[in-house]
Amino acid sequence: MKKCAFVAVIGAPNAGKSTLVNAMVGAKVSIVTQKVQTTRTRIRGVAMVDETQLVFVDTPGIFAPRRRLDRAMVAAAWEGLDGADAIVLVVDADAYREGNSASAKGAARKSAADTDAIIAELIKRGAKAVLALNKIDRMARDKLLALISELNEHGVFDETFLISASKGYGVDDLKAFLAARAPEGEWMYPEDQLSDISERLMAAEVTREKIYLRLHEELPYESTVETDSWTRTKKNELRIEQTIYVSREGHKPIVLGKGGQTLKAIGEAARGELTELLGEPVHLFLHVKVRQGWADEAARYRGMGLEIVE
Numbered sequence: 544m545k546k547c548a549f550v551a552v553i554g555a556p557n558a559g560k561s562t563l564v565n566a567m568v569g570a571k572v573s574i575v576t577q578k579v580q581t582t583r584t585r586i587r588g589v590a591m592v593d594e595t596q597l598v599f600v601d602t603p604g605i606f607a608p609r610r611r612l613d614r615a616m617v618a619a620a621w622e623g624l625d626g627a628d629a630i631v632l633v634v635d636a637d638a639y640r641e642g643n644s645a646s647a648k649g650a651a652r653k654s655a656a657d658t659d660a661i662i663a664e665l666i667k668r669g670a671k672a673v674l675a676l677n678k679i680d681r682m683a684r685d686k687l688l689a690l691i692s693e694l695n696e697h698g699v700f701d702e703t704f705l706i707s708a709s710k711g712y713g714v715d716d717l718k719a720f721l722a723a724r725a726p727e728g729e730w731m732y733p734e735d736q737l738s739d740i741s742e743r744l745m746a747a748e749v750t751r752e753k754i755y756l757r758l759h760e761e762l763p764y765e766s767t768v769e770t771d772s773w774t775r776t777k778k779n780e781l782r783i784e785q786t787i788y789v790s791r792e793g794h795k796p797i798v799l800g801k802g803g804q805t806l807k808a809i810g811e812a813a814r815g816e817l818t819e820l821l822g823e824p825v826h827l828f829l830h831v832k833v834r835q836g837w838a839d840e841a842a843r844y845r846g847m848g849l850e851i852v853e
Contacts, residue, residue: 546595548725549626554633555657557650559677563633563708564588564601567718571820572601572738572745587739589732592722596730600627629721630672632665632700633708634658637681640690665699674700675717680707742821743770749820750785750813750829757809758797766794771830782826783817788834798831806831 552560565571565588572588588599639658641651665672674694679687691703702720706713732739740748747768754766772784787806789795799806806829814827 544594544727545729546722546725547598547728547730548595548628548721549598549600549731550629550631550721551600551627552631552633553661553672555635555654555661557654558633558635558638558658559708560633561601563631563675563677563706563714564599566708566711566714567597567599568737570737572740589737589739590718591734592718595722595725596732596734597718597721597725598731628726629724630665630670631675631717631721632658632661632672633675633677634694635678636676636687636690637678639694640682640686662694662697662699666697670699671701672699673717673720674703676703676705677708679705680710680712743773745820746770746773746783746813746817747785749816750787750809750827753809753812753816754787754798757805757812766790766798776826780824780826781821782828784828785830787829787831789831790833790835792833795831795833 552564554560564586568588568590570588572586586601588601590597590599635654638651638654641655676687676691676694682690687705691705694700695703704713704717704720706717708714738745747770751766751768754768766787766789768785768787770783770785772782774782776782787798789798797805798809800808810827810829813829814825817825817827
């Protein structure tokens with residue numbers, strides 16, 4: 544008997560949503576960095592459990608938006624719940640506990656506030672969710688049990704799973720639970736398809752990940768990557784050309800680095816991963832351009848699968 548379920552994976556920025564989706568699928572379908580708000584659009588990862596297909600919708604982190612891009616990302620995250628058969632709220636257990644302490648400040652406090660706002664919105668919508676307490680390896684057992692009790696007082700959660708997405712703890716149990724609850728229905732994707740993201744967009748996402756990993760302290764969020772061409776050489780080898788867009792002239796030297804060394808390192812890291820993902824040698828050529836106001840252009844949003852929200 545075939546079954547199929549759409550599972551919306553939501554949470555505050557950096558809770559570990561993309562890491563969890565990658566672990567569920569068993570392959571990298573979403574980029575992962577230590578920088579919050581890395582995921583900018585909804586990406587579907589597909590996993591099979593016997594005759595059940597689970598389609599995980601990895602959404603941008605939900606937070607209090609300030610910029611137009613922020614608003615578009617948050618809107619995309621909430622739209623990811625539309626038509627979902629199940630909702631999984633991923634919570635960074637340690638950050639949430641720390642963020643709600645009397646001495647809380649900084650990123651942990653913001654993470655806890657964002658999570659509380661998500662729970663409040665779920666209550667408002669009358670929606671039920673599965674709680675996935677992530678990064679449990681960082682917490683003492685007694686504190687973890689207290690946190691489980693505190694979160695379940697909201698009455699939003701059908702079930703609670705303790706996981707470490709990066710280490711694989713509890714992931715199979717969560718996946719089995721979701722598969723058991725999936726409704727009967729035809730599969731939405733071929734059995735061997737892992738994601739709905741195009742190769743061109745995935746290539747751009749891989750390069751963007753390498754930029755974040757290399758420059759997460761120096762470069763602001765006003766950067767994006769677009770795949771310009773996808774061709775074959777005379778030897779039938781894959782040639783990819785991409786443009787890294789930054790919003791200010793002062794950002795361009797940051798990406799290039801002294802003598803172009805930073806850009807070279809980004810390109811080498813991206814090329815290595817793309818060669819592995821695509822299963823063939825890749826010739827990657829990167830260009831850096833200044834495009835002021837790119838974050839306000841409708842075409843750029845559509846390229847990321849987003850819509851402008853005023």
